[in-house]
Amino acid sequence: MTEKFAVRSALSTTPAYIPGKPPQAVEGIESYKLSSNENHLPPLPGLTDVIAAAATTPALYADPAVSALTAELAAHLDRPAEMILFSAGASEMISALANITLEAGTEVVYPWPSFEMYPQIASLRGATHRRIGLTEDFRHDLDAMADAITDSTRLVFLCSPNNPTGSAIRTDEFEQFMARVPQHVIVVLDEAYREFCTDPEAVDGLTALDAHPNLVLVRTFSKAHGLAGLRIGYAVADPEIILELRKAVLPFAVTAVAQAAARESLSRVSEVEVRAKEIAATRDELIAGLREQGWDVPDSHGNYVWLPLDAKSADFEQACLAAGIAVRNLQDGVRISIGPDASMRRVVDIAAEFRARYH
Ligand SMILES: Cc1ncc(COP(=O)(O)O)c(C=O)c1O
Incomplete structure (x- = not known):
């Protein structure tokens, strides 16, 4: 709460929104931002032309x-x-x-x-x-x-x-x-x-x-x-x-x-729906891969997966960052947005290594 300026008292208990972090650059590998539930697919064919024409x-x-x-x-x-x-x-x-x-x-x-x-x-x-x-x-x-x-x-x-x-x-x-x-x-x-x-x-x-x-x-x-x-x-x-x-x-x-x-x-919209279902299929594959390793991953119906890591969330986030991947650490767990296949394979590898270290 600022003492210098006359703002509403409610602001003293209001946090600013914390957006998903960008990934760190790691030499020799591509980085992926899986921290904001963005759609990783390229725009619909022709969409950028429509955008340009409207601008x-x-x-x-x-x-x-x-x-x-x-x-x-x-x-x-x-x-x-x-x-x-x-x-x-x-x-x-x-x-x-x-x-x-x-x-x-x-x-x-x-x-x-x-x-x-x-x-x-x-x-x-x-x-x-x-x-x-x-x-x-x-x-x-x-x-x-x-x-x-x-x-x-x-x-x-x-x-x-x-x-x-x-x-x-x-x-x-x-x-x-x-x-x-x-x-x-x-x-x-x-x-x-x-x-x-x-x-x-x-x-x-x-x-x-x-x-x-x-x-x-x-x-x-x-x-x-x-x-x-x-x-x-x-x-x-x-x-x-x-x-x-x-x-x-x-x-x-x-x-x-x-x-x-x-x-x-x-x-x-039918093209959009097909693409959404593609992302959903990748999500289900990621969940299956993680469950195979023994992770307790809830079913997900979004373009993201939740790992309920509680106190280990920060360590998992760090392990991902070190491997060129930004995920979202929400303290109770880590949310991983669905990305390109290569990023999903890397997440599965990080998760396997993490389990080996902790279990
Ligand atoms: C559950 C939920 N609702 C609403 C939003 C807001 O989306 P936008 O403002 O980009 O339309 C988000 C964004 O992440 C979300 O996760």
Whole structure:
């Protein structure tokens, strides 16, 4: 907390977001950044041409209503455009959701470990955290989350597939949970990694939305669509919630380049889905390779794998860094993003050596 400048007191307990580290250069080998859950595949063929063509008028503001893309997404989702709002990545939407619900004296319920932005924005808004640990098999403890809801609860975060553990919420457990949530409490279903999910029982946010007007889906073009650097995501929700969110997103935050790239990618969504499933297959191979060595790795439905290393997390991160690979050390464990095959083979080798040293 600065004593020099007049900032809000909530900042004294708010950590800054810690992004994934870059890899260290190691002589003679290629380095890989597996610390930010980026899509490692090259852009869709022709996509960079679309981006270049959209970048010829940088002096102009983009369409603030994101009209064309909103109409196209509405048609794709078969929902009215009034239910859709774009933002500069899902991150901006998560921030906007906190801004429309949280303040001192209110409470937010979220799972942990999960996406680090949830506690960050809760702290920034001065809200009380109800942080609910995952179950032993790294799933949302939805009973405990429902128990944690009080008269002061304004917001609940669910993350499926969960970052960093990869577990997906099943439809039956989701429905049981929603039946216990008061209808005025906004529940966010963060589906940032939905395209990588291969669990047939996983809840489908869009279907769930029809039965639950207090549900807000948060989605992004950063992960499966591979547009993280362009910053574009969106919410799907009841038009009344969308109206409130409109007040909380920044005007002109979604650039013309991001809109054009997202339109192109959406128009070729079947190609995106095929690529997402390729990444999912690599993920499952990595999990199988690690399990063969004896690691206790939970099933993952994201483009990453979770190693619950607890106190050994920092040592594993160091072992990876020394071998030219950056992973994400989240203290309870290490998250490894899916990368090119060569990087996955190296991770398996590092993991084998690490086990030999520790077991
Ligand atoms: C669970 C989850 N939600 C949302 C986001 C935000 O994504 P973006 O702001 O790039 O759309 C991330 C990014 O890593 C994430 O892991």
